[in-house]
Amino acid sequence: MYQTIQEFIEDWRRESRITQNALDVLTDESLSRRVSPKDRTLGELAWHIVTAPGHMLAMAGLPVEMPGDPNTRPASARQMADAHRRFAEQVTAVIAREWTDATLREVRNMFGEQWPNALTLQAIIRHEIHHRGQLTVLMRQAGLPVPDIYGPARRD
């Protein structure tokens, strides 16, 4: 788990940049793709990736402005990508201003359990990586170019 806010910020910057690269290639036509009738569409998944960290950070008491309503996906891919870009920058600024390394060890009620804030931050990153993996599969099925994640994508 993170010992310092700086460690989180570095991780957040790296991961949100990778996520941004994926969101930036989504097209409006691709947003209705889905794996099965029961699963999220590519657009719903992308919007979940954009909005979930704000929800969790707010639960932990960080005063962040939400990128948008989680239940109301913007109509365009561009709006989602822009919302993510603004939100990612905002998180870096707000957490650096509001929290100290000691805040990471403070415990909050998260989903009915007592989590140190460091665990919440780790869960946010893991949750994003998990859904981003799903997103890139849907992107391939939609014929979109998948960006490099941790190493070169197939086309490279």
Ligand code: NI
């Ligand atoms: Ni999720």
